[in-house]
Amino acid sequence: MTQDLDSRAVAFFVRRHRLRPVELVPWVLAVGAFFVFPDYLALGAQVLATILFGLSVDLVLGYAGIVTLGHAAFFGMGAYTAGYLAAHGMGAPVLGLIAAMAMAALVGCLSGLVILRAQGLSILMLTLVVCVMLQEAANKLTSITGGADGLQGMEVSPVLGLFHFDLYGKTAYCYALVVLFFGWAVARTLVHSPFGRSLTGIRENVARMHAIGTPVFFRLVTIYTISAAMAGAAGALIAETTQLVALNALSIDLSGLILVMVIFGGVGRLYGAFVGVPLYMIAQDRFSEIDPTYWYFWIGLLLVLVVMFARGGILGLCAALIRRFEQRRRR
Amino acid sequence: MTEPALETKSLCKNFGALAVAHNIEFSLAAGARHALIGPNGAGKTSFVNLVTGALEPSSGQIFLAGHDVTHLSQAHRVKRGLARTFQINQLFRGLTVLENVTLAISERHGVAGDFLRAAGRRRSIIEEAYALLERLGIGEEALRPVRELAYGRQRLVEIAVALGLDPKVLLLDEPAAGVPSGEAGTIIDVIERLGSEIAVLIIEHDMYLVFRLARRITVLVQGAILVEGPPQDIAADPRVREVYLGERVRR
Numbered sequence: 001m002t003q004d005l006d007s008r009a010v011a012f013f014v015r016r017h018r019l020r021p022v023e024l025v026p027w028v029l030a031v032g033a034f035f036v037f038p039d040y041l042a043l044g045a046q047v048l049a050t051i052l053f054g055l056s057v058d059l060v061l062g063y064a065g066i067v068t069l070g071h072a073a074f075f076g077m078g079a080y081t082a083g084y085l086a087a088h089g090m091g092a093p094v095l096g097l098i099a100a101m102a103m104a105a106l107v108g109c110l111s112g113l114v115i116l117r118a119q120g121l122s123i124l125m126l127t128l129v130v131c132v133m134l135q136e137a138a139n140k141l142t143s144i145t146g147g148a149d150g151l152q153g154m155e156v157s158p159v160l161g162l163f164h165f166d167l168y169g170k171t172a173y174c175y176a177l178v179v180l181f182f183g184w185a186v187a188r189t190l191v192h193s194p195f196g197r198s199l200t201g202i203r204e205n206v207a208r209m210h211a212i213g214t215p216v217f218f219r220l221v222t223i224y225t226i227s228a229a230m231a232g233a234a235g236a237l238i239a240e241t242t243q244l245v246a247l248n249a250l251s252i253d254l255s256g257l258i259l260v261m262v263i264f265g266g267v268g269r270l271y272g273a274f275v276g277v278p279l280y281m282i283a284q285d286r287f288s289e290i291d292p293t294y295w296y297f298w299i300g301l302l303l304v305l306v307v308m309f310a311r312g313g314i315l316g317l318c319a320a321l322i323r324r325f326e327q328r329r330r331r
Numbered sequence: 332m333t334e335p336a337l338e339t340k341s342l343c344k345n346f347g348a349l350a351v352a353h354n355i356e357f358s359l360a361a362g363a364r365h366a367l368i369g370p371n372g373a374g375k376t377s378f379v380n381l382v383t384g385a386l387e388p389s390s391g392q393i394f395l396a397g398h399d400v401t402h403l404s405q406a407h408r409v410k411r412g413l414a415r416t417f418q419i420n421q422l423f424r425g426l427t428v429l430e431n432v433t434l435a436i437s438e439r440h441g442v443a444g445d446f447l448r449a450a451g452r453r454r455s456i457i458e459e460a461y462a463l464l465e466r467l468g469i470g471e472e473a474l475r476p477v478r479e480l481a482y483g484r485q486r487l488v489e490i491a492v493a494l495g496l497d498p499k500v501l502l503l504d505e506p507a508a509g510v511p512s513g514e515a516g517t518i519i520d521v522i523e524r525l526g527s528e529i530a531v532l533i534i535e536h537d538m539y540l541v542f543r544l545a546r547r548i549t550v551l552v553q554g555a556i557l558v559e560g561p562p563q564d565i566a567a568d569p570r571v572r573e574v575y576l577g578e579r580v581r582r
């Protein structure tokens with residue numbers, strides 16, 4: 001009996017980090033979409049990049065429990081970095097991507113060192129402040145950012161010098177998919193690692209984490225920096241694939257929107273962004289076509305329903321249904 | 332005599348005009364079974380918070396095994412063998428019992444900052460956690476989320492998390508608080524079975540539990556030590572009786 005439980009205990013932990021078949025579904029769908037919807041690849045690339053952005057938000061919000069309304073700061077930092085390089089003769093996409101991640105990580109680390117000393121709602125306010133300050137700085141520094149007119153004259157070279165960005169968005173889609181895959185692999189490794197588990201501990205009970213000897217502040221700054229780099233990569237992807245960067249990349253609107261999309265999908269489950277972002281963006285695309293005047297109403301209604309009936313988002317709802325089904329079967 | 336496991340020297344803490352700790356000279360011998368008692372608001376929990384580093388003292392010093400830890404962070408004091416439990420459960424309620432303990436054990440082994448290797452691959456840590464739960468008689472509940480457990484069982488998890496840190500000094504803040512009297516026995520058993528390598532300080536209201544477990548008692552009143560001695564002396568001390576009697580009358 002004891003031995004049995006012991007091995008079950010180990011099995012429980014091992015099972016959790018082993019890749020389950022259902023985790024391949026997003027990738028199968030993403031590759032399938034490439035062939036099934038050749039006319040929508042430009043939108044598809046944006047969706048993929050936004051998923052990466054959502055994933056970065058889920059890491060801080062869903063795992064570490066840092067409520068942020070300013071993640072666009074890092075997204076925009078990445079977008080402007082990649083955009084600036086491309087407008088100044090350094091249009092190699094991968095170079096832009098790496099530079100964007102480095103810059104976003106830098107801003108994430110520096111701002112994290114200040115704001116993560118606060119708690120709860122104060123953190124929320126401070127993330128917002130960082131975002132607004134960066135946006136205002138970008139607005140003023142017209143020589144670098146182009147100000148309210150947006151960054152002009154981006155020239156993005158082929159990916160790795162081989163794949164030209166085409167009119168249909170084939171290259172853009174594949175490029176975004178590969179970057180997203182890397183981001184997912186990093187995030188997945190992270191959340192199953194002891195580091196990731198300790199973040200969950202911080203979210204669940206920060207007082208106890210202090211009491212078991214966790215350097216809480218250091219852990220939070222670390223994940224905040226990693227998440228910022230990931231958001232920066234997402235910003236760079238959007239900038240490079242649309243060849244456009246404007247001030248709204250640094251806006252609170254965007255910060256809020258990405259939060260809504262991730263909550264819509266389900267927070268702290270790693271796949272919330274994979275569900276929430278495409279559903280939201282596709283719904284937005286469809287609704288605005290069906291009902292051009294009042295489409296925002298339908299999005300709002302959708303969100304109200306999720307908040308009222310599916311607190312854990314769509315994935316939370318699915319998990320609850322599966323649990324109920326299994327309980328019934330056991331009986 | 333060997334160095335005390337824990338020692339405070341003229342420890343003071345003031346919140347404005349209120350002194351929650353006033354010149355506390357306290358010493359916990361290695362392997363001790365020591366109780367800290369006192370009426371409500373005597374500053375018992377504040378004392379624990381000062382010792383663990385959750386509160387910063389206004390003045391005075393704190394030593395762990397002879398090392399001055401007054402200016403070390405909570406985390407560093409834990410690394411030096413100091414662990415505590417809380418009067419009101421501070422657990423990771425959404426996580427399983429097993430994982431509550433593995434978090435502490437990973438932290439002690441210094442692997443909790445590792446990004447790469449999945450937590451589930453560290454078999455030795457999981458097995459160590461499970462063995463600890465077995466020892467406390469909650470192995471059966473290892474895979475249940477803490478919030479589903481009865482309160483008395485949660486109190487055991489509270490102790491298990493602290494023991495996962497392999498402490499040399501263990502501060503138990505009212506370990507049986509809120510537990511139905513029928514289940515308090517299990518908790519007393521667990522504390523009684525702790526090895527002599529651990530110095531235990533129990534902060535407690537329940538006199539039955541104190542006299543059962545402690546070999547030495549310190550009475551704290553209004554942030555200052557009133558008296559300290561073996562249980563029989565404390566029980567006979569008129570000042571202690573007055574404090575406790577006075578407390579009851581006022582209620």
